[in-house]
Amino acid sequence: MFLHVDVEKKFEGFQCRVDFSLQSEKCGVFGPSGSGKTTLMHMLAGLLQPDRGIIKLNDMTLFDREAGINLPAEARRVGVVFQHAHLFPHMSVKKNLFYGLNRIPVQQRNIDPEHLISVLQVENLLNRSVAKLSGGERQRVALGRTILACPHLILLDEPLSGLDGMLKYQIIPHLRRVFAEFSIPMLFISHSLEEMRLMTEEVLVMNNGLIENQMSTEELARTKLGCGGRGYTNILRLESPEDLGKLLSYRWGDVPLMLVKTEKPAAGEFALNSRDILLFKKHPEATSARNMLPCIVRKTYQTDWLVGVELDCQGNTIITEIVPQSLDELDVRPGSEVVAVFKASAIQRLY
């Protein structure tokens, strides 16, 4: 995907002026409420006309004030997943899903509906009224509806912010799986660092209607460690699951890990937040935590709020956080040996 945006929109008391180019398939727009994220999204989707500038998506000019080009929303092929799903209440789930697909010429339909429905696991919901869906189901159907319209770019406007923590973790795997499976470029809009980390690779940081920064999501997550009490989300690829009764054993590279058994054992990606990891100078003899990993400190870095510690765990990388006092007391510095300890319940499945 290639997206170039250089636009300006003035409102009374607020101005949104953005100029950026993106090439990554998984991009994000990160910023606090009122920073201009939704204004930007509306301009991209053709729901709001900029005062000046240009918007190009791949080889198509969506908007060019000087050339007098302003493609209407229905001609842009830019899909939107709204914060509150906005499924059409007078239609069934199936009619919602096929609304966009039925408006695309047959030769341009490049998504197999049956496959998508199965990936999103909404087969059993097709004939239901949308009023009878749960929050998570609504977002899955909204995502499916947008994808079936075969867009060149999908804008996700804080699609998880209306869901509670548990539900969020149930939806994220669907989102990740769908975008991995169908290779659709996306722009994920959120004020949640964790969501940004899990969903995107490159991110635009917005504030006061301006792009403050453009960086990799990894860099953003490290920089913002501790901001607002948020941690860094480590993403672990776990293999070779083994059922141990109430626990599951996985291999993280050569490192064995224990997880709480909440579902059928299956390899995949899992999340571990830096807040859930304790550092010990020596191996704790007796503890309820099931995971105790001897590590070597690769590096430490100071953020505005905490100290980030990058650990080498038998070739795997993991990031944890400590306060500056702990850094001195434990004498944590590059090369020193520590034990990272976390509970089996601290690891959550992503994909």
Add this chain to the structure above:
Amino acid sequence: MSPLSPEDLLAIRLSLQVALTATVLALPVGFAVAYLLALTNVRGKAVLEGIVNLPLVLPPVVTGYLLLLLLGRNGWLGHFLGLFDIRIIFTLRGAVIASAVVGFPLLVRSIRIGLEGIDKQYIQASRTLGAKWWDTLFTITIPLCSRAILAGTTLMFARSLGEFGATIVLAGNMPGVTQTIPLAIYQYTSTPGGDSMALSLCLVSIVLSFAVLLIGEAANRKLSRR
């Protein structure tokens, strides 16, 4: 013996015919005006709104007289229509126009409230899914405000059934031609010994209006269950 004379039955038929025609003709125009007022940013909305609501606050007789000035033989629109041999005053067309104009604000007001109540993101979602504006209008906007359209239609139909002041000025009170139920009742009340006949038509009027409201409510319930 039937308590209703053949003229009364004709007045009932004319009333229904006038109310139905006025409602059917006013509905698309009323929807368009409500759409303009609720969902667009056209200039002069306040003026348009004032003109639409004028018949609601003016005495119906005044509305009828203004229509007479406009559509009469010497009125500018009446003169123009006269060139095509189309006569409005003292015809059934006049009765339909009078009913349509007087009931119009009720229709527009109901539909406008319905349109304003639609979350705009449904419309935006439809457009980003590839629907053109008219496609969105028929598949999203109209279904989402169908209850308001029904409420406005019911109100307008009921109002048209009872329309008197503007009709008598514009269409006159000619039995079998322009005499609707209210006009027939008026004639009975000004005729010696016509009280019982007036009462019979009053009862018919009550039954018809009640039936319209019941049908409207039943349809509303059906729509709300969807």
